[in-house]
Amino acid sequence: MTGATKAAPLPLELLTxxxxxxxxxxxxxxxxHLQSAAAAEDIAQEAxxxxxxxxxxxxxxxxxxxxxxxxxxxxxxxxESRRAVLRAEAHALLWEGLEEPDAERVHLAAEELxxxxxxxxxxPTRTREIMELTRIEGLCAREVxxxxxxxxxxxxxxxxxxxxxxxxxxxxxxxxxxxxxx
Numbered sequence: 001m002t003g004a005t006k007a008a009p010l011p012l013e014l015l016t017x018x019x020x021x022x023x024x025x026x027x028x029x030x031x032x033h034l035q036s037a038a039a040a041e042d043i044a045q046e047a048x049x050x051x052x053x054x055x056x057x058x059x060x061x062x063x064x065x066x067x068x069x070x071x072x073x074x075x076x077x078x079x080e081s082r083r084a085v086l087r088a089e090a091h092a093l094l095w096e097g098l099e100e101p102d103a104e105r106v107h108l109a110a111e112e113l114x115x116x117x118x119x120x121x122x123x124p125t126r127t128r129e130i131m132e133l134t135r136i137e138g139l140c141a142r143e144v145x146x147x148x149x150x151x152x153x154x155x156x157x158x159x160x161x162x163x164x165x166x167x168x169x170x171x172x173x174x175x176x177x178x179x180x181x182x
Contacts, residue, residue: 010061012052018061019048026069033073043072082138112170119169123162130158 010018023044030040047069051061058064120128126148133144134155141155148155 010058015048015052015061018065019051022062022065023048026066029066030069030073033070034077039076040073043069043076046072079137115169116166119166120162123165127158127162130155131162134159 026044026047027037027040030043031037034040034043047065050068050072051058051065120131123131130144130148133139133147134141139147141152141159144150144155145152
C-alpha cells in the first residue's frame with residue numbers, strides 16, 4: 001500500500017489534549033504578535049473552538065491549531081488597525097481645527113447621523129451585513145465573499161447598492177457645509 005495516509009477528524013478528547021499541551025506556547029506566540037495577553041488568550045481559545053467544530057481531517061493538529069490562531073491574530077490585528085484609523089479620522093473630523101460647535105451644527109449633524117442610521121437599518125439584511133463587514137470591520141470583498149459563501153462580484157454589488165442608498169438618502173437633505181475660516 002503506497003501513497004499518502006488519509007487523515008480523519010480528530011476526537012474532541014485528543015484535540016483538547018493537544019490544546020492543553022500547546023496552549024502556553026501558542027499564547028506566548030500570539031502575545032508577541034498582538035502585544036496583548038488578553039487578546040492572545042481569546043484568539044487561542046477561538047482557534048481551539050474552530051478546530052473542534054471543524055470536520056476537516058488534519059494530520060498535525062498542533063500545526064493546524066497554530067496556523068488557525070495566527071490567521072485569527074492577523075485578522076484581529078487588521079481590524080484593530082482599521083478601528084484605530086477610523087478613530088483617528090473621526091477625531092480629526094470632529095475636533096482638529098474646530099472651535100466648540102454651535103447648537104445648530106450639532107443638531108444638523110445629529111439629524112444626518114440619524115437619517116444614515118435609519119437608511120442603514122432599512123437595507124436588506126444581506127446588504128447590511130456586507131456593508132458592516134466591508135465598511136466597519138474593514139474586510140475586502142474577497143474576504144467577505146469567502147466568509148458568506150458568495151461571489152466577489154455579488155459582494156461588490158451589495159456594497160454598491162448600500163452605498164447608493166445611503167448617499168441618496170443623505171443627498172435628499174441639506175448637507176452640513178464645512179465651516180469657513182475667517
